[in-house]
Amino acid sequence: MSGVLSSVDARTKLVGQNRLELLLFHLGGSQFFAINVFKVQEVMRLPRLTRIPDCHPVVRGVTHLRGQTVPVVDLRQAIQMGPLNMDAVDATIIVTEYNKTVQAFLVGGVDRIVNMNWNEILPPPSGAGRQHYLTAISRMDGRIVEIIDVEKVLAEISPYNTQLSDDVYDRGVLKQVQGKKILIVDDSMVAIEQMRQVLVPMGLTIVEARNGLDAYQLLMHWKEQGMDINDELLMIITDAEMPEMDGYMLTTEIRRDPVLKDTIVVLHTSLSGNFNKAMVEKVGCDGFLSKFAPFEMAAEVQRHIRTKLENRLG
Template sequence: MTGILDSVNQRTQLVGQNRLELLTFRLTGGSQRYGINVFKVKEVLQCPRLTLIPNSHRLIRGIAHVRGYTISVIDLNLAVGGKATTNTNRCFTIITEFNRTIQAFLVGSVERIINMRWEEILSPPDGAGKGNYLTAVTNIDNELVEILDVEKILAEIAPISNKMNPLIVEEINQVRKDIVRRVLIADDSAVARKQVELAISSIGFEVLTVKNGKEAYEKLLEMSRKGNIYDQIALVISDIEMPGMDGYTLTAEIRSNSDLKDLYVILHSSLSGVFNQAMVERVGANLFIAKFNPNELGNAVKTALMK
């Protein structure tokens, strides 16, 4: 298991090709198979010694000291509605870095890494309900694999404010009043979509939301058939990881379409890594910002309006 991420640098070559690699795992006492994007994973370890913290959130099993970091360990089984994990000695922790934080998820077992195309990753079925923790599903070896909306879990543990600094709001209101105040947001996480929507709405913009890059591109094509796209929308704010079509591929498709090629595109992602800026330049996105800071998002919108 210690060498499972040794070739992570080679995996950056997948980015921009609408591909990803999933690390699959199962929770304690359960048969359901889950997956997480390898780019979110820093390390996989046998569960280290945990220290209990009084008055901590009920989903936090304890904290662990790993390579100089003090990391909260989240009981993923409990987070998705199962029973609390009792015997952690036989469990693993998946240490992740995204949304500007490092955290670990307690799981029962870790299996393998699977190379896939984003077209094979599907949005969860409509019948899953609003309270579910799924952001996507796929099929591997004739078995359903669920991809959890980890951003939703983290938001429940540590809610993030979507309020923007009033000074930034005022500055945005003074910039290019002739530009249409409408933004297209693409994100597969319901929590992330709502965070961005509330922040953008607070500065007086109309918001259009879609669940993935494919829906975003189809929406833009539909709008362009009705007239000049630049009279209908100011910019696109897109996640990177999305079923069907990722944000890098969406950006590349926009740049290759003569009716859309000059749209301002902000990639807004929980993914961390040094490859992000290089990929932004490679596919032609205007800007990359990490989730989620409403003031940084506001400044990014201001920059877009000043172009």
């Protein structure tokens, strides 16, 4: 599928406009699924795979692409729909980069790329429970499109170690901000839980929002209540891709607000580092964290806390 990837320059045009591009695909049936094009490196017909003994059951094997060995994950099986028929005519792999790793997802076939606004992307229904593999849903051509929670899939294949030793935490600094708020914004429950395991030992009050719009409305509510946000809120750690309002748009709105404009905002995302360095500069984030690196998150949060304390003293 030629032309799947846009250049960084083309991608940056979507940032600040609350827009995204989705790659639509199916898993051997009529239902459409999607992932963000930003994560996609390449789309190709299913190549010959090499089996790996004792690998995770949803990993069908590995293939060699451009000098590296790439695991191929049966996405249908990974989201509990049963294995995909690898002999299907349109069997395809989508090569992606998440959390600084490259992997391919085996799918039944790729449909097309669509350009959408994040306000057309909605959270999954609240009655769907907590065990599903979706971060969002949308409607297109009269059909529901389900956006896969790839972070949940990858975490189940290769669980992250989020346990940090106590010497990672600067207790002298953290003692000065005990009980202060830190707002974490992410549409993935896996990502929220990973962040909590790093941040809870700091003694901070963790406030959660599932997307940028929820976070923005919460900030407006705090303003209306007369809360001293600059004092009570240490920082915001936000994902980039979220239903209704993405992290870039959230940051843009914060910078436009005279009360909120100095709030520390750190972008926390599985999108590629080079792309996000350009985005951090464009929208005015104070930092960037790749998912999921617990040591780096602890260090970044404490670095900003130290800076905030020094500014108060100055």
